[in-house]
Amino acid sequence: MTLTPHTENDAAYGIRNAASRGTMLSIMGGGTRSGFGNSVLAEETLSSSALTGIVDYEPAEMVMTAKAGTPVAEIEALLAVNRQMMGFEPMDHRAVMGTAGEPTIGGVFAANVSGPRRFVAGAARDSLLGIRFVNGRGEIIRAGGRVMKNVTGLDLVKLLAGSHGTLGFLTEVTFRVLPVPATVETIVLSGLDDQAATQAMAVAMAMPVEVSGAAHLPQTVRGRFPSVELPDGEATVLRLEGLEASVSVRAEKLCDMMRSFGSVSRLGPDLSRNLWKEIRDVAPYKGFPNKPLWRVSVAPSIGHQLVAALRLEAGVDAFYDWQGGLVWMQMEADPEEQRLRRYIKALGGGHATLVRAPDAVRERLEAFHPECDAVAALSARVKQKLDPDGIFNPGKMAGV
């Protein structure tokens, strides 16, 4: 059975009712990320699909409030009219996860979904200013607000962001938006191996040119960005955005420096926009539903070392975003979970999340990276304070 409340009060009533019956609820937005995390064992589904609509949008204040079930497409369309955007570039998971439907804004924040600009402009959680949600007792809770600076009380906004519906049912979100940059250009460095590319990206990020995207696309994926033909060899791509005059000056400066690493070419605005959208949506790995896909977050200098270490023993293909710190890793067959997590730990820490795998694999693996005992215990206590009966998305996240 699916509960589809039309108001926040209805949602609260439904949740209170479920709690009193001890009924477990699977929390659903648009369902486009439903394969994310472990499978949920619940009797009923609670959907935000009828909680829709943009509640408030002040372009001059760069702030929008929308009900949680509002389609991302609707929000992006209205922002575009005002030449604004979500600065954290939320990824669209549909292609790579093989799902259909409409992503919702509530889902974006519940899963803390970001894209290539995250490493300089912050994650979804950094743009989230305020929320309304219903906790596991069926109480309506408001946290944060609609102003950029707010340190009034405990920051439950950050806690709920990325909690994948295990702490509360989001009903409304208020978030910061940014102006769309007047133009965008991409510097392409060709022919660098993973290690040299990582060094080049670190050098670029240390320059005062405000790079807003830094990805490395090895030979195996270079040809898998359908809308852009990249030059031969590996491609290390660096994005510059802003006013036209400013971008061209910075591009010159960056090219001068990067020539010491390899041959340099440039992509104009349209190709750049296409390329970064395809990087955001992990285009190279769509269409392989049976190959396990990991999303790995480590220190930027570690990403390529991790891949090199795994390659000695496992079938792995990878490309890098966030200056090398975000590794998208597609496994040939075996997910190699233990080995991957062991190496991450040995190389200084980080985490790996299983984004896609055949059902049989998902059933036996922990999708989220296990935390150390003390942190896991703390997280479990926090969960207990928001959802004492454990009715929200049981099993979705490890240990809580």
Add this chain to the structure above:
Amino acid sequence: MSEAIRFLKPRTAVVARRATIIGDLVDLLPPECVVHEARELVPFETDAFVAYRRLPLAVVLPKTTEQVAAVMRYCHRYGIPVIARGAGTSLSGGAIPQEDAVVLGLSKMTRILEVDPANRTATVQAGVTNLRISDAVSPEGFFYAPDPSSQLACTIGGNIGMNSGGAHCLKYGVTTNNLLGVTMVLVDGTVIELGGKHLDPAGYDLLGLVCGSEGQLGIVTEATVRLIAKPEGARPVLFGFDTSQEAGACVADVIGSGIIPVAIEFMDKPAIEICEAFAQAGYPLDVGALLIVEVEGSEAEMEATLKKIVEIAGRHGVRTVRESQSATEAALIWKGRKSAFGATGRISDYICMDGTVPLGKLSYVLEKTSEIVERFGLRVANVFHAGDGNMHPLILFNANDPEDAARAEEAGNEILKLCVDAGGCLTGEHGVGIEKRDLMRHQYSDADLNQQMAVRAAFDPDWILNPSKVFPLEGRPAA
């Protein structure tokens, strides 16, 4: 001295055991790390919210995470309140102790542990000052972005406790947006690590919860922060207007036009006069309100951005536009702004408000603020971060006159309620502390506050960490 804000009643069982507790702390830590002579405790009795003061039971100044853990294990075992303290620059009383509490000061945890240019991170002990991080990474071409006015003195541990902001946060965000990881001691002495050099948490965002929790969830002993490449150049420009309303409207228009300068700071006439007298920064004295707008980048970029801002300011009747002509002049402009609180303190006692309002409400709130303060027969100076709506009315009063002090507090409370009612919040960067604790119910419903307190209790079920702060004393859950 004002006594309107209450503290929790000291735990008599703890106060009665004072001598034993001090003896035990001396056994736990090296001798130079425990302070307990009455005379030596005085510097710890208050912070920058000087209207309130309480002598602590003792002060410990550990040097390592292990020593902090030993103190927490001990205090947890005997139910002794612990107040974390950075440099004591809190404007909301966040570090003011109480008679039954051990102050845990960070002043001996001042090592910079690692600067990692390849990953753009610095890892430091929590007692390192904010500005020292930027100084330490400057040779590599980086800086640490959040820059509270007290950055010369305040510590990164205190910044994390309060989720501090600063003038340059408009572009780069506040502490929580620049914090990658912490080592933290939980109330029972368990040491945990949250985050690291990678981005985003594996599970719940406990790091996001800890940042700004005002010392109530644990003691942060080390921090890893994000570094940013220093811009090629930066230039503050002064824009003078006849009225605060014009300046306020100009701010909203600049932001609305899609330009995000690094900083937009606002001063009204009283603030301009006070700061100019102190810093001789070259602020125009014939204007009613002043904006300091900082742009950065290459010469060409700064020119292009400035041109647009000047155009917008022209539509709002700007009277004076003055670019700083040299690094010295630029430094003076910022010195004047950053010493605003200190300079005000030279001419009068004051309390500083910290409410944030939506940009569209700036002019309205400024006008209402003047009305409120006048109604109480007091004066106000406004100097604040206009770009993000974070207001700092300084209410001037005479601390030797208890009635004047009470009036100032009352006027302050009305202003903060005004900010909340205008769609904003009680505090943008200074924290709730004790100062705004009793106003929390104006911003939050009982259910909202109960939920926050329940989450707090997941970390500190017995309420021994900074217990008199943030949450109204009435209506707390039974320990």
